[in-house]
Amino acid sequence: MQLFFHPDLSSPSITWEGPEFHHATHVLRQGPGMTIHLTDGAGRLARAEITHLEKKKATLVIRELTEKPAPSPEVHLFVAPTKQIDRMEWLVEKGTEIGVAGFHFFTSYHSERRVIRKDRLEQIALAAMKQSNRLHLPVIHPLIPWRDALVKAGIYPVRLIAQAGGPTHLTALAATKAPVALLIGPEGDFSEQEIQEALMAGFTKVQLGEYRLRTETAALIAAALIVPF
Amino acid sequence: MQLFFHPDLSSPSITWEGPEFHHATHVLRQGPGMTIHLTDGAGRLARAEITHLEKKKATLVIRELTEKPAPSPEVHLFVAPTKQIDRMEWLVEKGTEIGVAGFHFFTSYHSERRVIRKDRLEQIALAAMKQSNRLHLPVIHPLIPWRDALVKAGIYPVRLIAQAGGPTHLTALAATKAPVALLIGPEGDFSEQEIQEALMAGFTKVQLGEYRLRTETAALIAAALIVPF
Incomplete structure (x- = not known):
């Protein structure tokens, strides 16, 4: 079809x-x-x-x-865009294929990129939706500062922040039907203060194993472990 | 580090x-x-x-x-390369980051691409291994015809072929510690005869949900659902 x-x-x-x-x-x-x-x-x-x-x-x-109902749980990715924009384009393509509900971009203390082309990412999401025969187009949100992202992500019932070396593995929290907001840091990681702000806002640290994944890999794999297949 | x-x-x-x-x-x-x-x-x-x-x-x-021991189970991906080679490069980068043991490439009936640059893919794997702090470099195997790939994949204890719409979901077979060979078809899918040959060689059809994933997405997500995190 x-x-x-x-x-x-x-x-x-x-x-x-x-x-x-x-x-x-x-x-x-x-x-x-x-x-x-x-x-x-x-x-x-x-x-x-x-x-x-x-x-x-x-x-x-x-x-x-x-x-058709949307994939449940909804996964809303909050990502600090990478220096190389093609890595974000790929995340949007692959994330759309696997059923991510929304892509939110934020600038943070260690962010290297301060601009995204929302219209281009929307075109990529549209093409990927059609290609994969999905009926739900993920929303591409504009780039906003870290603190605004924290407020925006705070409305979701399950609030996670990806952090290497934490005590809780993502898979331990993945079995949920409630919408999930997942924060993924920049290539230089979150600052200590940003992590503290997220914890104070009710986010739970989750890790994805002992290896160092790139921003876009962490975002995609985390989403893949949460969305239904 | x-x-x-x-x-x-x-x-x-x-x-x-x-x-x-x-x-x-x-x-x-x-x-x-x-x-x-x-x-x-x-x-x-x-x-x-x-x-x-x-x-x-x-x-x-x-x-x-x-x-360190290698990630267990070992995942050996057998992939018909996509027309756009950058999709294979990305698969090698991301697959290395998540711990795939080997990448095997084959030409099949509907293959559009009949050549890969093994040396370039090896460089990408090496960079991704170091970047992710892994100690195991996946093997990049040369491009071989479908029937040779079937023989080569046949040595692994768990033999899977990705097929949309099949009765068995990958996640039902993912909990194994034995090495896995996973065959992923070209963009035009396997031919009916290729599927029959794989079934006769003891492969089990597995599907990855109802949506149509691109070759490289299917390969990466399937690997992510099998390898340990």
Whole structure:
């Protein structure tokens, strides 16, 4: 099944245009009477028929609409972006494939990178969602300072901060159905003060074994050990 | 701890030269009397002292030698390389970080790529081993045809082939201490005949959930669910 994206599947007849429309009709030669599968990235899957085709748009009628719940537990990654942005792009691609609910980026004391391209990461997430046949598009949140991230992450019932050498292994805390916020530090790790602030905000230190994982590896593997497969 | 590589730590006094020597002494300014940590990639860690320094080489005396067992179970990935080679490079980097024992590459019916650069992948594995403070360097095996890979994978006690939609989930088979061979198909998946050949050779189909993962994602996540953390 080839999956396309349409942000609004709430009415029975929809107008389709833009690059995906163009790819489906001009490259893949989809035309009137043919069936297209669309998701809105919010859990809905539509089986729709092309009823009218013009050069720059088509009218589709939804023949069947199904809905899936989001992966549970929800995993919300809070990551200090790496110096090399391709490592974050890969995290977003892989994290989307395995069902991460949201990517939050923050700057911290040892952060080397202070800018991300949110639109580019959104495109990567969209492509990965379609490629993996998922119906939930993770949210790419803007880059914010550490303390704002701590407040934002604080709303989730399960609050974890990745820390090498801590007493608790992630797998001991992974069996939860409640939404999880997981903080992953920069390449130079969190500062001592940041760790203290997280502990005071009710976060639990978790470790991922005795070896030193890169920021993006730690984030992906931790998510993989929490999300359902 | 910054870890360096030396292929032979079997005698108490060693000669050190090459790019790592150069980096340590010329860039990091390590000199006589200073301590260097070295691994041979086969489980050994040496704490050594620089006793004599020349421009192009140094003599090191090993003061302490410790040894670690390899991660158990061993995971041997058998992967049909992806069209984009950077996806394989990333698999080797991340797989090394999490403790994969070996990477085997094969060409199969639907393979798009028929060549890999073994030396480049070895460099990536070496860098990832040192970066993650591991003492075991995974073996990068040359690209071989599908049937040879099947014979090679057949020597491992636990033999798995990743297949979407199968009855058995990987996690049901992941709790093993015996070495595992895991076959991951190309982007166009295995052919029906290849799957039959694997089943006849005693492989068990395992799936990784209902979504479509890319080759390299499937390989990494499957390994992460098997290796110990």
